[in-house]
Amino acid sequence: MQSQFFQTYFRGLIERCVSVTIELKNGLQIQGQITYVDDNLNFNLVDPEVSDPVKQPQLITLKNSFIRGSTVKYVHIPQEELQEEVLISACKNEVKKQKQ
């Protein structure tokens, strides 16, 4: 399975303008629309909204943010935007391809 698999998937989310919540390893949750994702799964978010502005007041005014991939714990994706069947068959194909 190539690591580009998830990059391609996130590119699809960018095209469909899906709003996601990125949860970092330190517990900070940032909601926004992904505008860019690279090989290392670093993200760019526009209009990021912090889940707990009381704790992180310095982040309220952000217009744009770059999130380093290694600090990400989860990316919450809305269940209806997941495209579960497509992903499952794509993943099975990738595994098969790699075995050959």
Next chain:
Amino acid sequence: MDTLDEPLDVLKFSIAQQIYIKMRNNIELKGTLVSYDNHLNMIISKAEETSFQEGIKTKRKLDALYLRGDGIILISPLKKGITSL
């Protein structure tokens, strides 16, 4: 074809099945594996997170999530009946 040749095949056989994941910082996840890669990055659907912090157990129902693989300690398919922890 359906033989367990390498460790990651556990994940291969668990696609579209329930799995249990133990992560760093006393976090446990259960959910349906949708896809994964060699870094153990995964997409889990209908996930449920249990975290144990300072003796307090908190459960969170999450939607679908992409999970970065670097925090993972162990993965186990739930199909063969792992007891709930």
